[in-house]
Amino acid sequence: MRASRLVSTLLLLQSRGRMTAQELADTLEVSIRTVYRDMESLSAAGIPLYGEPGHDGGYQLLDGYRTRLTGLTTGEAETLFLAGLPTAAADLGLGAVVTAAQLKLMAALPRELRDRAGRIAERFHLDAPAWYHNGDQTAHLTAVADAVWDQHTVRMRYERWAEPREVTRTVQPYGLVLKAGHWYLVARSADQMRTYRVSRILDLEVDAEKFDRAPDFDLVGHWQAYLEHFDARRHRGQATLRLSPNVFARLPQLLEPALVSAARLTASEPGSDGWIQVTIPIESPEHTLPELLKLGAEAEILTPAELRDHITNTVAAMARRYYG
The missing domain is CATH 2.30.30 (SH3 type barrels.)
Structure with a gap:
């Protein structure tokens, strides 16, 4: 573990230049005392680094020094391919660049790592847009x-x-x-x-x-x-609802996470009919109505009265449309 951390420290200083002890500690998730000990160990090993005190100080490598400790572990090689966002790169006009970089990386890896890393693209794919929605058209x-x-x-x-x-x-x-x-x-x-x-x-x-x-x-x-x-900012109000056990269990598929979390935190004990009372944050009645319509007849709005009247009028208008 310590040897891996020393290598990470060396590569951080090589890639970022001067870093304070606090920045190194935050990045490596260790204490400042550990950073000080690691700096002493690297210096004792002959690594040409020096530290400067003060607000603008920090540790850095001697100009021109570069380590050759750039070998990748199996996990690191695999995650480089998993971390890529091909759709995002294509949107930014970098699709060909990403492909070329991956090809160069594959060619540089030992055969064992090359085979394992190559399987990542065959088994994992990131599709960023949500279900039933295409990404934005972004001309600029x-x-x-x-x-x-x-x-x-x-x-x-x-x-x-x-x-x-x-x-x-x-x-x-x-x-x-x-x-x-x-x-x-x-x-x-x-x-x-x-x-x-x-x-x-x-x-x-x-x-x-x-x-x-x-x-x-x-x-x-x-x-x-x-x-x-x-x-x-957008959830400026609250609504109290009664939900059937069925729709309460299906909330993650019906509502956004913030509303689901609030419903679960405020859920009452089931009544004699099994229904559960919850309180959720809402926007205006106009914005909230389409969300709550997803719950169908297995939900009842108790408050606010304005929202209850809004959904009552909407359902009545729909009934008139279909049944005359």
Whole structure:
């Protein structure tokens, strides 16, 4: 375990350059004390590394030094092929590049690892879009990706939900996220990070101007916080429902995860008829109605009255349509 960690430390310093003890500890999931001991061991082994104290200090290898400890284990070789996202790479215009890289990697591997890694593509496939939905048509995705990579400011005409529907924005593109078949651009606009759905970009111009990316920006952390804030912002109300045992058991197939989780947390003891009372977060009645209609006659809305009236009127209108 320790030998593997020392190799990982060496490769981290080689690929990232200077790193603080805290950064190494966080990445390797060890204590800072362990990092200090590892640095001493590497130095004693003749590895040309040095540390600098202070806020801007850290450990780094002597300029020009590169280790040859780049051999892959069986698991590492396999996961390199499993980690690839062929559909995402194709969307970004990198399909041929990914294929070429995989071919070069396969050629460089020993025969045993090459055979095992090759079987990954034969046995596992990632299909990102959700069931019964195609991915977005993203005419400007490649240009956006180039701007993200090269840190070029972009000016775009964008279609949004609120009025006015079309707006023009000049943004600094920080990253791209693929979520359930949809591409999202995370960008800084007017000193605030915002999220844009790439398929809603109507026109795009990439400026020659480059911007300085904030060095402490964490795309994964930002996206997770965005999702949590998005759910909190859209779920502004609550609804109380009675559910049959059958539909309660089938909630994961009928409703989104946030609603299922809330229903399970608030579920009452079954009544004499076996039905269960739950409380779930909701958006407006208009947005919530299609979701709750999936539950059919095995669900009853108790509150709020507005939502109960809304579904009552909808069902009555459907009955008139079919039965006159």
